[in-house]
Amino acid sequence: MDISTKTTDASPPAPEPDVAQSKRNARGATRPGDRIFLGLSRGSGILLLVIMAAIAVFLTYRASLAISKDHGNFLTTFEWNTNLTPPSFGIAVLAFGTIVSSIIAMALAVPVAVAIALFLTHYAPRKLSGPIAYVIDLLAAVPSIVYGLWGALILVPHMQGLYGWLNDYLGWTGIFSWDGGAPRAMLTVGILLAIMILPIITNVSREVFRQVPRMHEEAALALGATRWEVVRMAVLPFGRSGVISASMLGLGRALGETMAVATVLSPSYDIQASLLDPGGGTFAQNIASKFGEATEQGRDALIASGLVLFVITLLVNGAARAIIARRKEYSGANA
Incomplete structure (x- = not known):
């Protein structure tokens, strides 16, 4: 005799969806x-x-x-004479100086800032990392004019030794040749800008590295990775987009820095082949130094140069966003 058993489903029935609530959530x-x-x-x-x-x-x-009244080519003219009749001015020197000084600052500041952030988050003991982080936070609050005065009174006189060394060993390249003049050149400006943007990049990178999931680091250590291998395989990939964002913040300040550059640089409307020769200029420095005494035509010309700086800043931020979007697999949201 066959005995058949009837099985029953012990799970409770699914609740009926609240159609009205779903409609309200859809509306907002x-x-x-x-x-x-x-x-x-x-x-x-x-x-x-x-x-x-x-x-x-x-x-x-x-x-x-x-630009409609400019007698020269706005993009390629080296001079800046807005009081002539007709006026002749251009941004060639200003664009070159702004880009070169910012590149120098980024090349010097980003590696050091990332190294400091890694040291504070993964190497330094807590009793040491706290005071160092506090000092770095204070450096970010120092006004630009204070950096400029320090650069003019302390940094510039002490740059002669570095300029002489670069001229002796790398002067043959032409980029680091020096004729013995005052070291108020693009390299000095780039070093000063690097010091100014260092706290910004360090602080943001430090906070990003602190968000690395602890399980990632522990998993790497469990597999036998060294401390540097943990940083290289778990910390840096996770914080790459954050470091890029921090670098763009620093680059934005370097592009628009005014008083510090105006205090240190010896401006001239000429492009020097050597980074150690005085001369050159930046958009922000030129606007700050000439706006007070400029005529109506001169102010319009300075505003035109400000428009170029505005466009450069937008392009830089757009490029940073594009880089981050291409590397979504490294973002913290996907960790």
């Missing part, structure tokens, strides 16, 4: 506080776009007035 927030917060957030984003567009329109309008 329903509570007054949520609606207010949503409106404020959306309005803040729109307001930022409106402000950026207004700045771009203002700069473009005033720049068009100046």
Whole structure:
């Protein structure tokens, strides 16, 4: 005789979906506080776009007035004579000086800042990392003019030894040749900018490295990795996008730095082949030094150069966003 058993499902029946609640969630927030917060957030984003567009329109309008009266080529002319009739001015020297000084600053600051951030988060004892991080935070709050005065009174006189060494061993390249003049050149400006942006890059990189999942590091250690291998395989890949963002913040300050560059640099409207020869200029330094005594035409010309700096900054930030988007697999959100 066959005995058949009837099996029953012990799991409770699935609850009926709340159609009304789903529709409310689809429409958005329903509570007054949520609606207010949503409106404020959306309005803040729109307001930022409106402000950026207004700045771009203002700069473009005033720049068009100046460029229409420019007797020279705005992109390739070396001189800056806005008081002539007709005026002749260009941004060739300013663009070259801004880009070169920023590249020097980034090349010096980024490796040192990342190394300091790694030391504070993975090597230094807590009693030592705390005071060092506090001092670095204080350096980020020092005004630009203080850096400029320090650079003019302390850094410039002590750069002669470095300039002489570079001339003796690398002067044959032409880039590091030095004729013995005052070291108020692009290399000095780049070093000063590197010191100024170092705290920004260090602080952001340090916070990014602190967010590395502890399980990643412990897994690498369990597999027999050394401390450096843990940093190389777990910490740096995780924090790569954060380091790029920190570097872009530092680059933004280097591109727009004004008073420190104006205090240290000996400006001239000529492009020097050597980084050790005095001369050159930057957009921000030129605007700060000439805006007070400029005529209406001169102010429009300075605004035109500010428009170029504005565009360069947007391009730099866009490039940084593109680099980060291409490396989403290294972002902390996917860890």
